[in-house]
Ligand SMILES: *[C@@H]1O[C@H](CO)[C@@H](O)[C@H](O)[C@H]1NC(C)=O
Ligand SMILES: *[C@@H]1O[C@H](CO)[C@@H](O)[C@H](O)[C@H]1NC(C)=O
């Protein structure tokens with residue numbers, strides 16, 4: 001009888017606890033929704049097509065990084081060239097002064113996942129893509145901090161020409177490929193582009209392939225004047241060599 005009473009008490013306590021935590025999580029959800037609505041309202045009051053800087057004469061700092069996931073295809077075009085298709089993960093960071101809030105007003109929430117198509121995004125493209133548009137998943141969320149710092153990690157596919165280096169007696173030959181990224185419409189004074197996390201190479205920590213291994217992997221930042229524009233433009237170029245296994 002005593003044991004039964006203890007058991008009933010235990011059940012009751014458990015019920016109360018779940019009810020409490022349920023209420024808490026609902027409250028938390030409401031705060032997230034309230035925060036999202038607040039940010040949406042702020043975003044609606046200014047155009048999303050212009051760079052999110054207070055002063056238009058200032059550059060917006062954007063960082064960009066690349067992780068190689070896998071090699072999808074290596075299609076021969078000629079004896080020296082192949083069409084290389086790679087799955088990658090893109091890393092972006094920037095700041096948007098409009099996306100700021102006081103965490104204490106939203107029960108301590110200090111970061112929020114937001115659909116990336118709701119916010120401004122840097123127009124970084126792969127200049128030497130073989131296809132007209134770079135394939136990038138736009139249905140991912142960006143993580144926004146209460147100080148307006150945005151991190152966006154998404155995935156996509158890149159297609160470039162890889163050049164075959166002639167085989168020698170010690171190897172079957174290898175491919176050299178280059179991925180040149182930059183802002184499509186902004187020069188150095190508008191978008192100050194740099195490497196994500198200061199990393200001057202592709203991240204290979206999640207690279208899986210049964211057919212290829214990466215031999216060399218290095219990236220450079222280039223600032224160049226081109227015919228079109230008065231101000232220099234920045235590109236981040238990732239070079240790698242692939243060895244057939
Ligand atoms: C914007 O920045 C430029 C260059 O730093 C400065 O000369 C100008 O006064 C600033 N404008 C405003 C409105 O703060
Ligand atoms: C946010 O919280 C502060 C106090 O922490 C308060 O003074 C302010 O009015 C609040 N702002 C909004 C928009 O609720």
Ligand SMILES: *[C@@H]1O[C@H](CO)[C@@H](O)[C@H](O)[C@H]1NC(C)=O
Nearest residue numbers: 163176177178218220238239
């Ligand atoms: C990167 O690759 C391109 C083309 O394969 C080559 O012209 C360039 O010199 C390479 N850059 C570096 C730093 O290796």
